[in-house]
Amino acid sequence: MNRQAFIDRLRLGLxxxxxxxxxxxxxxxxxxxxxxxxxxxxxxxxxxxxxDPTRLARELRAEIGLKKWEEQRNPTSAVxxxxxxLGLGAIDLLxxxxxxxxxxxxxxGLIVAVGAVFLGxxxxxxxxxxxxxxxxxxxxxxxxxxxxxxxxxxxxxxxIVVIGMVNALVWYGRLxxxxxxxxxxxVSAQGATP
Numbered sequence: 639m640n641r642q643a644f645i646d647r648l649r650l651g652l653x654x655x656x657x658x659x660x661x662x663x664x665x666x667x668x669x670x671x672x673x674x675x676x677x678x679x680x681x682x683x684x685x686x687x688x689x690d691p692t693r694l695a696r697e698l699r700a701e702i703g704l705k706k707w708e709e710q711r712n713p714t715s716a717v718x719x720x721x722x723x724l725g726l727g728a729i730d731l732l733x734x735x736x737x738x739x740x741x742x743x744x745x746x747g748l749i750v751a752v753g754a755v756f757l758g759x760x761x762x763x764x765x766x767x768x769x770x771x772x773x774x775x776x777x778x779x780x781x782x783x784x785x786x787x788x789x790x791x792x793x794x795x796x797x798i799v800v801i802g803m804v805n806a807l808v809w810y811g812r813l814x815x816x817x818x819x820x821x822x823x824x825v826s827a828q829g830a831t832p
Contacts, residue, residue, distance in 0.1 A: 641685070644685045748796055759786035767779060
């Protein structure tokens with residue numbers, strides 16, 4: 639595969655990303671081709687050393703999603719990071735997706751339960767003294783405050799667990815696919831030897 643075919647497939651794989659990210663990635667790989675040709679290698683040899691441009695595009699997409707999570711810790715970037723890692727390979731989808739769906743379902747159920755307990759505590763706090771509860775109005779007020787405090791504490795713990803899981807998924811992606819320097823070292827190492 640020559641330079642143009644490689645770059646075209648890379649661009650196709652990166653479509654949908656911000657134009658700046660695509661331009662930076664293409665410029666990096668154009669530089670690899672220029673360095674390789676300057677070292678006396680053919681475009682086909684450089685393309686073979688870089689690897690499959692479709693896979694490189696998936697890795698670059700994942701890296702961009704993971705960097706977004708590291709820069710902006712919000713639900714949107716968390717979803718981007720999760721899908722970036724899942725998008726790297728079909729086998730990982732078959733392995734990770736059932737696990738992630740199970741864990742996400744359990745966490746969602748716990749979050750809904752925490753919300754329900756908080757609302758129940760709020761109702762007990764606000765309306766309990768007027769409904770003649772056992773133990774009197776003070777018990778209703780304290781019980782309502784206790785339920786709301788408990789649900790806020792469990793909600794905070796769930797938030798920490800979700801952030802930890804997203805960080806673990808990012809770690810997995812970086813470890814499993816070596817996303818820190820995708821396909822850069824082979825070109826440099828092979829470009830140095832004629």
